Amino acid sequence: MATPSTPGVPSYEVSLTGTPDGRTWSGRETVSFTNTAAEALPEVYLRLWGNSDGCGAVVVTGGVALPDCTTVKFPLREPLAPGKRASISFDVKLTAPDREDRFGRSGEFSFFGNALPVLAVRDAAGWHLERDMGIGESFYTVAADFAVRLTHTGNLAVPSTGVTTDGLAIAKQARDFAWAAGPFRSGSSVSPGGVTIRTWATPTVTAAAVDSARSDAAASIDEFGRRFGAYPDHEIDLVLNDRWTSFSGMEYPGFVLLISPQSPVVHEVAHQWWYGIVGNNEYADPWLDEAFATYATDVFEGNHRPGCWPGTLPVAITRDMGYWGAHSTSYGTFVYTYGSCMLHDLERLIGTPAMDRLLATYAKAHWHGVVAPADFMTAAQAASTTDLIPFWQTHGIA
Numbered sequence: 001m002a003t004p005s006t007p008g009v010p011s012y013e014v015s016l017t018g019t020p021d022g023r024t025w026s027g028r029e030t031v032s033f034t035n036t037a038a039e040a041l042p043e044v045y046l047r048l049w050g051n052s053d054g055c056g057a058v059v060v061t062g063g064v065a066l067p068d069c070t071t072v073k074f075p076l077r078e079p080l081a082p083g084k085r086a087s088i089s090f091d092v093k094l095t096a097p098d099r100e101d102r103f104g105r106s107g108e109f110s111f112f113g114n115a116l117p118v119l120a121v122r123d124a125a126g127w128h129l130e131r132d133m134g135i136g137e138s139f140y141t142v143a144a145d146f147a148v149r150l151t152h153t154g155n156l157a158v159p160s161t162g163v164t165t166d167g168l169a170i171a172k173q174a175r176d177f178a179w180a181a182g183p184f185r186s187g188s189s190v191s192p193g194g195v196t197i198r199t200w201a202t203p204t205v206t207a208a209a210v211d212s213a214r215s216d217a218a219a220s221i222d223e224f225g226r227r228f229g230a231y232p233d234h235e236i237d238l239v240l241n242d243r244w245t246s247f248s249g250m251e252y253p254g255f256v257l258l259i260s261p262q263s264p265v266v267h268e269v270a271h272q273w274w275y276g277i278v279g280n281n282e283y284a285d286p287w288l289d290e291a292f293a294t295y296a297t298d299v300f301e302g303n304h305r306p307g308c309w310p311g312t313l314p315v316a317i318t319r320d321m322g323y324w325g326a327h328s329t330s331y332g333t334f335v336y337t338y339g340s341c342m343l344h345d346l347e348r349l350i351g352t353p354a355m356d357r358l359l360a361t362y363a364k365a366h367w368h369g370v371v372a373p374a375d376f377m378t379a380a381q382a383a384s385t386t387d388l389i390p391f392w393q394t395h396g397i398a
């Protein structure tokens with residue numbers, strides 16, 4: 001089972017007004033939560049991951065900022081008893097920095113990924129206040145309900161997580177809330193399975209690239225729905241920019257940023273399950289989402305990577321982002337490539353029907369939850385009569 005964590009059952013009510021160019025958004029954020037731990041909760045922490053590359057891009061009022069400015073401590077007026085609910089409210093101002101990134105600028109377009117302040121998580125290991133290592137993802141959040149109103153007077157399209165009606169974006173059981181702003185060219189279609197695929201392209205993205213991204217997303221979101229459990233939301237937004245050169249894309253709930261035409265659309269769609277629906281502590285266990293998204297993409301493409309496992313590895317694929325941050329050139333090879341190879345080898349060992357059952361059962365058991373490595377190992381063992389201990393040992397999973 002996943003480790004119990006607190007604060008739980010979060011909900012975010014956010015009302016922001018954007019400048020006409022869509023670069024700066026300011027307003028009010030209220031975060032409500034339940035103390036889901038067995039003991040009183042004296043404080044909560046907000047993560048301001050948007051400040052990872054420098055303070056000031058995200059500013060909140062109140063609380064006590066920690067020195068690296070990506071964390072703000074909010075002492076509660078009185079310790080919150082187990083099972084009780086409380087909220088904190090603060091003013092917030094976000095300014096997209098001049099950089100190519102998930103939170104950044106590109107020409108007339110602004111991107112707000114990992115920008116909105118969200119609650120830190122406390123579990124058996126304590127508060128998780130690890131810094132963003134700058135490669136991959138170091139984020140750890142629990143599923144939450146968001147109601148976000150983004151008001152502006154500019155000539156802007158503002159795609160976001162969730163479904164927007166009359167200017168209010170609603171997202172249920174989402175791990176984060178991201179948006180973009182700019183004069184995007186938009187379009188939409190509905191997948192055969194009934195998911196609305198919206199596209200938001202910068203001006204020089206070709207119509208062919210938009211069509212290709214939309215059809216890849218439609219096919220994969222339906223296929224993954226059949227394999228892992230139906231996509232629970234009504235729509236997904238694909239934001240396509242062909243002017244990024246140093247940023248390659250990022251997944252958010254119901255919203256992905258893609259460099260066009262190179263970004264792997266199917267990989268980011270796979271993250272809707274492996275990260276979005278089945279969550280994990282991305283700092284501690286990056287393989288629990290990246291290896292699975294890579295494997296899912298391989299299977300979608302009919303590529304089972306025979307013979308891909310290299311034998312004994314010098315480093316386990318299960319290392320945390322602290323390690324990969326210091327060994328960044330190995331990160332992709334070990335976590336994505338060898339991580340997916342491990343899953344292909346597991347499929348070869350237990351058989352494709354058992355592997356398919358395993359992933360469907362594992363996703364269902366941890367739907368909108370948070371998994372740890374032991375959860376996957378337990379689910380895998382339950383799906384097969386083969387003793388998997390030697391497999392875990394030869395594949396560096398412990």
Ligand SMILES: [Zn+2]
Pocket residue numbers: 267271289290293
């Ligand atoms: Zn990924």
